Amino acid sequence: MxxxxxxxxxxxxxxxxxxxxxxxxxxxxxxxxxxxxxxxxxxxxxxxxxxxxxxxxxxxxxxxxxxxxGRKAPSPATGDLVFRTGITLIEGDRYYFRGVDATELALRYDYEEVAEWLWTGELRPGVRFTAPAEALAAARRAVDALPAHSGSTDRLRVAVVAAATADPLRFDLSREAVLAAARSLVPTLVGALPLAADTPSAAEGTAGPSDAGGPGLARQLWSKLTPRLADEPSVAALDAALALLIDHDLAASTLAARVAASAHAHPYAVVSAGLGVLEGPLHGAASGLAHRMLTEVLERGSAAPVVADHLRTGRRVPGLGHRLYTSEDPRARALFALLDRVPESAGALAAARDVVTTMARHAPLHANVDLALAVLSVSCGMSAEAGETVFAVSRTAGWIAHALEEYGERPLRMRPSGEYGGPRPPQPLPAATGGPPR
The missing domain is CATH 1.10.1660.10 (Multidrug-efflux Transporter Regulator; Chain: A; Domain 2)
Structure with a gap:
């Protein structure tokens, strides 16, 4: 806490x-x-x-x-179907978890505490999630067998599948069974990731017992993201990022997770569905683009030529704007405030503010959480894909929360009807091309 x-x-x-x-x-x-x-x-x-x-x-x-x-009329703004949920409300440029300001939760409580509360409604100070030895060993073996160039999301997807095979009770969709799987899966994902390059083996965090004295998930994840020694302000920023990103209404990956849960897929499959969508450049991978942009701004000494290059080539400037907020993304605002306390982040923060100021001459766009994640990854010596890793680990708890909600709905309710636009029947059988006729 x-x-x-x-x-x-x-x-x-x-x-x-x-x-x-x-x-x-x-x-x-x-x-x-x-x-x-x-x-x-x-x-x-x-x-x-x-x-x-x-x-x-x-x-x-x-x-x-x-x-x-669970169906409502199409939203006037987007035309998308709206599904009722009691998890996240986005309103008035703020967002809330079960009616509580999400940024205040993230600043006051650890990631595991927020996740546990979101799942159960019970706040358990000092709660720690534990990775079962068998599941962790299976996940590590599977991840270690991947090619060296594999990305972190590749490793997480494989780790989820391996952890599922180690859980013979994964098909039990009772609330307690799903919660037990969730509490073990999140630390298993973190534990299966390799140490960051040049990190001493002794620095590796382990999933400790469920007590206030064990290392929190943010500290366990730290050594998987950067070889730098952990300091309290930086780990606090990472922990807040994990808590801030747990859920954000029905984002694309969360919708995929709910569709899987609607078919009564087990929680590991639900998380796999979410990870499959998260990897897109318009979703979880967006912070990596912002990371590379900030690195270039720091190298060139100014945001102006970097922004100009993006606009000249028709590329979107990453880390700016969000369809759900008219001003600054509240997740970015909270994370920037914490990064202000990290001395090593001064340069990356200045670069991010330079990007926002420069772009404001062209369009009134504000910083989003991808830009804040990029500041975190650049200033802490992390790779460009670190933000995606943080996003994936964090959002796993949100997907589980949505799965718990969806398991209580009518099964297979998310079955839209396609509007066929192909040739009308009857059509002749296609003619074979190449090879002798049958």
């Missing part, structure tokens, strides 16, 4: 509201044809509209079906 800081009275109030087919479809987030499919299955009742033109539906019944299916 870190340091402390009335409806009306008119006739419309009693008469049931009726919806047209189009209105019912909009509330359910489906096509009008699907509304009639619900009627044919007995999930909705309908009544002929006055004059016999179309059908009408009871609004309360439609809303109840929407709650059961």
């Amino acid at each position: 870190k340091d402390q800081a009335t409806p009306g009275d008119g006739p419309e109030a009693t008469a049931p509201q009726r919806l047209s087919t189009r209105e019912a479809a909009e509330r359910l987030g489906v096509k009008p044809e699907t509304v009639y499919a619900y009627v044919s299955r007995g999930q909705l009742s309908s009544r002929r509209a006055p004059g016999g033109r179309g059908s009408t539906f009871d609004a309360a019944e439609v809303d109840a079906l929407a709650r059961r299916t």
Whole structure:
């Protein structure tokens, strides 16, 4: 644990509201044809509209079906389906975990404490997650067998699969079994990663017992990211980054994790699904691009030529802007404040601020968490992919939280309908090319 800081009275109030087919479809987030499919299955009742033109539906019944299916009308901003979740709220340029300011949680509590609270609603000061010996050994063997050039996300994906094979109870989706798997998987992922180059073997952290005296996950991860000796301000910044990144609503990787959980995949498979999406350059790998940009700014002594090169070649300047925030990403703001206490980060922080100031002449974009992660990785002697590693380890806890939520929903509810745009049948069989005819 870190340091402390009335409806009306008119006739419309009693008469049931009726919806047209189009209105019912909009509330359910489906096509009008699907509304009639619900009627044919007995999930909705309908009544002929006055004059016999179309059908009408009871609004309360439609809303109840929407709650059961987890579907809502498309979002006006994006057109995407919206799924109810009680984990993260993003509102007013701030974000909250279960209604609590997430940045305050990350500044006050360790990563494991925040994760445990997010999963269970119980705050356990000093909680430490333990990697089972058999799972850790299997994960290390699998990771060690990979080619030397393998990236950290490659290693994490392999470690998850290996850990799953070591857990014969992985198909048990009861809440306690999933929580037990989660508490062991996160430290197994960290423990399976090799030490950073030039790191003395004695510096390797081990997954200790679940007591306040054991090393926290951030300290265990530190030696996997950098050969530098750990100091308290830097480890505190890394720990806060882990806590800040646990969840961020239905990001692409989290949606993939929920789809897997909807099919009742076990928690290791859920995490594998999330890792598969995370590796994209527009998601978890974005901080690596920001790392390389900051390194170039430091080498050239100014952000102006670096930003100019990005704009000249049509490349997006990394680490700036976020579709969910109109001002600075609150995760970046919290992490920058902690990095201000790390003397070695002064140069990278100045470079990041130079990028923001320079880019402001072209577009009013603010720093996002990828830029803050890049400052952390550059100033602490980490590789460009370190931010992606931090992101993946941290978000594992969030994917588990979403899996726990999704396991309580109707299975396979995330089954959208494709809008076919290919040639209409019947089409002739394709002609064989090459080789003798059969």
